[in-house]
Amino acid sequence: MAKTRVYLDWNATAPMRPQAKAAMLQAMDLQGNPSSVHAEGRAARKIIEDARANIAKAVGARSADVVFTSGGTEANALALVPGLRRNGDVATRLIVSAIEHSSVRSGGRFPVEDVQTAPVTSSGVVDLERLRTLLADGAPALVSVMLANNETGAIQPIAEIAELVHAAHGILHVDAVQGFGKIDIDINALNIDLLSISAHKIGGSKGTGALILTERLAGYEPLIAAGGQEKGRRGGTENLPGIAAFGAAVAAHLDAGAAAMARMQKLRAKLETGLQAVTPEMTVFSSDVPRLPNTTLFSAPGMKAETAVIAFDLEGMAVSSGSACSSGKVHASPVLTAMGVAPETAQGAVRLSLGWDTTEAEIQYLLEAWRSLSNVLVRSSDVVG
CATH class of the missing domain: 3.90.1150.10 (Aspartate Aminotransferase, domain 1)
Known part of the structure; x- marks a missing residue:
């Protein structure tokens, strides 16, 4: 035995959830490129847009704000870009919490000298007073804090962090890869500007993720500009089977x-x-x-x-x-x-x-x-x- x-x-x-696996296999049988205008292309495009709608619904965002990526790491790299603007304020430095995933601690596209670290308490949550001090000491910042820690599970006080960040004319990015599917997320109630998520943490396939890039932001520069896919925010032919599985996994989560x-x-x-x-x-x-x-x-x-x-x-x-x-x-x-x-x-x-x-x-x-x-x-x- x-x-x-x-x-x-x-x-x-x-x-992988059974629903995700079934959706992935079905998408593999489609012939069309999602960017093509013929019937086969439109069928592929519908799968992508249905998945985009499911993901948007799960986090309280607009479908138009969802940018598909190769996973959470790429979503974080897309988010951490100097020059993002919110209400006319430009983020020229980056503040990350001390407990972030390595893809965030690396600083994305920010120069090393423009990256600062916000400490956490002994309980593993961001020290709000220390963050307040960092925000006050310099130009507007892009602040990156995970929704929940991947090791301890500690949930960060995102609403309070957002209030501090925006009062200092900054922008808030939240890595929700670990929290997505385990706790409720409402990007508007929490006042999040950018949100990273990943498919394989919620029962989708590995190699698929998304960045939710809200309409409040301007000045975004893509990592991959060629091709014009994802409204010019992420070039390259979309991973149709992976996105189909992602959408189905999110739908199953919402049903549960x-x-x-x-x-x-x-x-x-x-x-x-x-x-x-x-x-x-x-x-x-x-x-x-x-x-x-x-x-x-x-x-x-x-x-x-x-x-x-x-x-x-x-x-x-x-x-x-x-x-x-x-x-x-x-x-x-x-x-x-x-x-x-x-x-x-x-x-x-x-x-x-x-x-x-x-x-x-x-x-x-x-x-x-x-x-x-x-x-x-x-x-x-x-x-x-």
Whole structure:
């Protein structure tokens, strides 16, 4: 009998939804180029525009504001451009939070000398007073803050950040790659100017994403200008199968509604309660602030993340030591370092992330395995056997 496998690395990537896979296969059978005016081209174009409408609906944007990309990393690169204007104010510098994804921390198209870092609190949320000081000390800025952290799950106070940024005549970009599909997003209620999202985190295909570029902005310069696709904002023939899958995945998410998110949060509570019952001295990071309903990042005394991930894998469970973009590299998490976590605690951080079809039986399987694993991985005389 095959050994049970439990997938608890949904923040790295989500399995494709059946609806997305079906839409992708259907799009592969179409012959037309979406830019062609004949019937085949129009059929391809309709799939793209239907997907664009689904994505816009999911975040409260206009369809015309959705620009398709090759993923979240490209969407971030498209957003981080000097010279963007809002109400006539030009953003000439970039401020990023200390816990951003590497594609944001790299600064996009801003010169290194024009990039500043906004610190976070020990709970993993942006320090609003420090951000206020940075905004006041210089020209209008493009500020980039993620909606929710990919490692801790900590949800950032985006509405408050937007108020600070706009009061300082700045522009706000939000990397929502990790939060999209796990918490509600309304780009207008949160007063976001640019929003990055990715398909494979919500059950679409890898290699597809989008930047929502609101009508409030001017001065945008594309990375790829040739071809005129996406209204001149991103050249190149559109990835029709990937976009079709993206649109179908978003539609499935919208159909599932809040019940799916509430279910994940209930399972996460069971998971954390069970882990702490076995290992009371463990740390759950950002547990004192709002988090994504599916994310647990924890550490225990003496535990080494790389050893723990392998041990979980041998027991049939896929977990992560942090961002999948850094897999295979043993180094301190920039997120936990920014939060001021002691190196000996940070080195043991393991991330468990759930999804829409994670079951209670899978959580129970992990908890039963943890009773044995903790005796090997955790340095404590108080661990329950």
